[in-house]
Amino acid sequence: MKTFCTILFFSLFSGSATAQNTIEIGKKAPEIIMNRADGTSFSLSALKGKLVLIDFWATWCAPCVEEQPLLKTMYESYSEQVKNNQFEILGVSLDKNKESWQKAIDRFGINWIQISDLKFWKSPVAKLYEVDELPFNVIIDREGIILAKNLHGKQLEDFIREKLK
Known part of the structure; x- marks a missing residue:
């Protein structure tokens, strides 16, 4: 019995057990708090009430770079929904060089929210969201529930x- 309790305790309170399978459709998306390129803090919870596309990307990722024009077109197509607080894209960069990240934001004319901790694959958010390839995205509803x-x-x-219909 003592062994069972010890195993149960470690299963319930160890980070590895609680970190597994957090990103499942139907579950609440974990909070993200990171800085924008200008150094100000931003949190995912600030977008509550909106459909949010969380886009994990990096400037060194060729498929991510190829996807940016599509995201820009989509963002512009739904500009009315953006203005009416119905839709937002949150870019989460897995870059480690702030200068490269800022240059890419400028080069692609990215005008949606961009955040990063500049920790590359060591970002706790990348681990929390189970990001093992890029580009990767998560779509959450107005209450923060993962839809896709x-x-x-x-x-x-x-x-x-x-x-958005």
């Missing part, structure tokens, strides 16, 4: 369009 993950291209566009 890792949609790209037409599948992503169709999903966002359907949710």
